[in-house]
Amino acid sequence: MGSFKVTIDDLGLKEIKLNDRHFTWTNEQTNPTMTRIDRLLCTPDWELLFPSCFLHSLPSLMSDHTPLLLHGALDHFNNNFFRFENFWTKMEGFHEVVQTEWGKPLNTMLPIKRLHIKMARLAKGLKKWWKEKIGNTRLQLTITKEVLLQLEMAQELRPLSDQENELRKRLKARSTGLAVIEKSRMRQRSRLTYIRSGDANTKKFHMKANARRRKNYIHCLQKEGLIALPIYQ
Template sequence: MGCHDNCKFEHKRAGGGTKARYLKHIIAREGAVFVCLQETKAVQFSDARCYSLWGDNKAGWVHYEGDNGGGSLLSLWHTDAFIYDSHIMGKGFIAVSGQHVKANYFNAVRSPGERKGTKERGSQLSEIREFNRFIDANLLIELPFVGKSFTWFSSNGKAKSRLDRILVSEEWMQVWPSCKQYVQRREVFDHCALVVKSVDKDWGPKPFRTIDAWLVEKGFMEMVKDRWNAYVVQGSSFTKVKDKLKRLKGDLKIWNKDIFGNLESTKKRILQEIEDYVCQDCNDNLLVCDRMKRFELVGQRKEVDNKLESLMRQKSRVSWLKNGDSCTKFFYSSLKWRRSRNQVKGVEVGGLWCEEPSTVRAEARRWFDNRFRATRDLRVRLDAVEFKSLSLQDNLRLIEGFSETEVRDAM
């Protein structure tokens, strides 16, 4: 999904011709699917007004009027790309649920460092705890930030906060795992717009990794040994190992697809077969041999469950959980959070953000080259340093054996 297929941004105060033109420009530029506006200062909205902001009549919308326009909120979406299901709203929030998005409005931060230049309130830490508890309770994930660390700035520039953020569900991350939220330039608003994009870049071949579940599969180790011994390669010892590993990688991919199989599909097939036998048993049509097959299928299902848990445990690197814990949702959350946190999103070159793999690689290499380049001026010289050393007599005393008198004195 590119940025033209699904984008979402959050901004404040839709009133005024200049601001309306800016909103129409960013909606058209990003090909937005879902738009969230805060503090619109409008008590009422109409189809004509929403269609004007959107650029055509393919827009659905929900408006919360607030207190005579104060705290008013507006959500708009592309009716061809977002299927509306339902919504709830109240003071300070609109939650719209549909096929892709659940959007919420917040005026809170997740840590004290996300507010600068404002007076600390006694309730601020309590507010932070409640906001983080809300995120955890709803199993929401915050998308990685690209750009400025703050999204709101006061008119005098003394205060700043990170009040705007995009939170998504685990189901969203399954469909668009590479989504990020990009902080736009501050132009006519006191808030910076946020644009959600899922930009897939080709970073070249991925490193090969073994799966722990392979090691307990029957016949796996024998297959690896047979293939390894069958490879005939030429060259130095290092070259032979490299070429054998390359060939083994290709054979393991084929084995994983044809023999090991897709664990989720295998589990569904086993459960369906068990269900068929259960239905026959309910009608008293199950033979003795079928009962044995059902018993074997139950054992196979347990094996597949253990393999799935091992796979999720390995990906999420949660090694302290005991075997048998089936909290796969926790594994999945850990996996997605670690991937989004550790992912190299891009680099800033000459003040411009760049995500092209070739540029990122070149900039990373340049940085490490400068970091570890040695110069003559920085080398440590020990020419004039005199170190204390043991004399020949001291050395002989250290290596000579213990006398009986010395042993008795020590005891």
């Protein structure tokens, strides 16, 4: 710990102010113990590059520690296009919606136009089905986090009531299910990004292929102290 403190002094690090909390850890007992053990440090040069940064806390969903989120200049944009989610196929009612929308009659005989209309109807039907079935999971997760955060902030000032503790447990359980959905969505989007990056840069895939080949290569076999080397022809 002494070396760690010396390193902080040598680098001239300073702490970024946490705006909405006094404590970042609790043991979640009836009479909880709360401390401030999570901090964010930066160099003076970094602070000059990001003078308007804002550090705030997130609710501790599955941990005793409070996550810290550092905000800078963010660009906001809305995507209204259709995006298919892989986990839809495992949900109740998905196949019925696909069968209903795909089987609706058409007034054209052109194959390309028929396919376009069917795909547009299916996308519209799936968006409506998802909105009625689950809704905006990202918004639900955001609201869940906000309520949890308010309960944790209230806990710093007073003991929570039994109803508030029960609500907190239910929200944490709910947040786990919503987080699984969001994780599946992010995994799918990361794969699409990986494919697009690979199409634009074949060198990346060459590096991946070479790394996998090196990983799977057997240099030698060893048994009972004897080493068998490969024979090249």
